[in-house]
Amino acid sequence: MTGAVRIDFTGRVALVTGGGYGMGRASALRFAECGAAVVVADIDQSKAAETVELIREAGGKAESVHVDVGYAEGVREMVDFTVATFGGLDYAHNNAGIVETMDLVVDYSEDLWERVLRTNLTSVFLCLKYEIPRMLERGGGAIVNVASESTYKGNVADIGYTASKHGVVGLTASAGLAYAKHNIRVNAIAPGNVDTGIIERARQYLTPRQIRHLETVQPVGRLIRPEEIAELVVWLCSDAAALLNAAKIAADTGWHVA
Numbered sequence: 179m180t181g182a183v184r185i186d187f188t189g190r191v192a193l194v195t196g197g198g199y200g201m202g203r204a205s206a207l208r209f210a211e212c213g214a215a216v217v218v219a220d221i222d223q224s225k226a227a228e229t230v231e232l233i234r235e236a237g238g239k240a241e242s243v244h245v246d247v248g249y250a251e252g253v254r255e256m257v258d259f260t261v262a263t264f265g266g267l268d269y270a271h272n273n274a275g276i277v278e279t280m281d282l283v284v285d286y287s288e289d290l291w292e293r294v295l296r297t298n299l300t301s302v303f304l305c306l307k308y309e310i311p312r313m314l315e316r317g318g319g320a321i322v323n324v325a326s327e328s329t330y331k332g333n334v335a336d337i338g339y340t341a342s343k344h345g346v347v348g349l350t351a352s353a354g355l356a357y358a359k360h361n362i363r364v365n366a367i368a369p370g371n372v373d374t375g376i377i378e379r380a381r382q383y384l385t386p387r388q389i390r391h392l393e394t395v396q397p398v399g400r401l402i403r404p405e406e407i408a409e410l411v412v413w414l415c416s417d418a419a420a421l422l423n424a425a426k427i428a429a430d431t432g433w434h435v436a
């Protein structure tokens with residue numbers, strides 16, 4: 179990436195969930211560009227394979243794994259696969275997540291609540307549970323979870339999403355405090371509107387006015403690029419971010435204080 183900070187992850191291993199598309203794909207590519215071997219995990223196997231192909235074409239090292247991060251067995255297998263394939267685990271971007279609807283609380287179905295909480299929150303608990311022991315074996319590591327700008331001000335629509343992302347912030351704080359002395363840092367990023375699959379799908383159910391708002395509401399006046407998020411993720415994993423732990427980092431060009 180032009181103008182990117184030089185980070186050397188040679189000999190390191192990174193795991194990215196939801197690495198088949200959007201900001202997960204961007205961070206997988208950036209981890210590989212920095213020299214890490216990367217496991218690209220996704221529920222969409224063909225998209226994960228595409229990311230791996232892009233990494234290999236650029237001269238990097240990567241493998242894909244098919245997983246639904248909402249279930250323990252899959253997450254344990256994903257982490258075991260990473261260690262068996264590349265010899266350990268140093269960095270994790272626990273990124274997979276879904277936005278399904280703009281329904282308000284009374285219209286929100288119990289099934290959807292269960293699915294969104296499982297995919298966005300239980301998944302992060304499971305990733306932490308199975309990733310941290312592997313990082314302890316390496317003497318440390320760094321984890322970046324994905325919250326959302328909606329954790330600053332709430333969000334009238336999609337309460338399951340908002341609740342799940344608030345939960346991610348709490349999990350991040352607890353895990354970060356618990357393992358600080360073991361050289362493992364756990365942080366969360368809180369992105370604004372990023373130009374990914376979530377926004378592409380939202381274009382199908384939002385009005386043109388709502389779309390325009392979504393595109394321009396941030397102080398910078400445009401959508402954030404997935405590559406900009408990827409840069410933040412790898413930097414948070416690097417030693418340059420040694421003092422950042424158990425933190426929520428706004429990645430929204432200042433929208434949360436606007």
Ligand SMILES: NC(=O)c1ccc[n+]([C@@H]2O[C@H](COP(=O)([O-])OP(=O)(O)OC[C@H]3O[C@@H](n4cnc5c(N)ncnc54)[C@H](O)[C@@H]3O)[C@@H](O)[C@H]2O)c1
Pocket residue numbers: 195196197198199200201202219220221222225245246247248273274275276277297324325326327368369370371372373374375376377
């Ligand atoms: N795009 C935004 O504006 C925005 C803003 C704030 C937070 N986020 C969060 O960023 C993260 C990444 O989203 P994105 O915007 O890149 O979306 P995206 O839809 O482009 O990518 C998400 C990826 O996760 C995968 N995935 C979905 N469910 C999964 C599961 N159960 N198991 C494994 N993989 C699964 C999808 O197949 C996809 O490849 C999500 O947690 C999302 O909530 C996005």
